[in-house]
Amino acid sequence: MKNNYICLSFLLVAMLISTGCSSVKPWEKGYLADYTMKTDRDVLEVVFTEHMWFSREAASGGASIGGGGCGCN
Numbered sequence: 001m002k003n004n005y006i007c008l009s010f011l012l013v014a015m016l017i018s019t020g021c022s023s024v025k026p027w028e029k030g031y032l033a034d035y036t037m038k039t040d041r042d043v044l045e046v047v048f049t050e051h052m053w054f055s056r057e058a059a060s061g062g063a064s065i066g067g068g069g070c071g072c073n
Contacts, residue, residue: 024032031037040046 035041
């Protein structure tokens with residue numbers, strides 16, 4: 001039983017260490033700025049996503065012009 005806890009804790013620590021952050025070099029940032037990396041490149045998908053958030057959360061807007069925070073956009 002104690003051996004199982006040791007193996008489990010070792011596995012957990014190994015998983016935490018292996019998920020480290022990686023830095024992006026300045027010359028590699030061009031790949032991240034590519035058109036295919038944009039989340040709003042499909043207009044229809046943006047419309048459906050906004051509709052989904054409005055239907056589920058009763059919230060709309062916030063994606064373009066900011067308001068005063070009072071809900072009177």
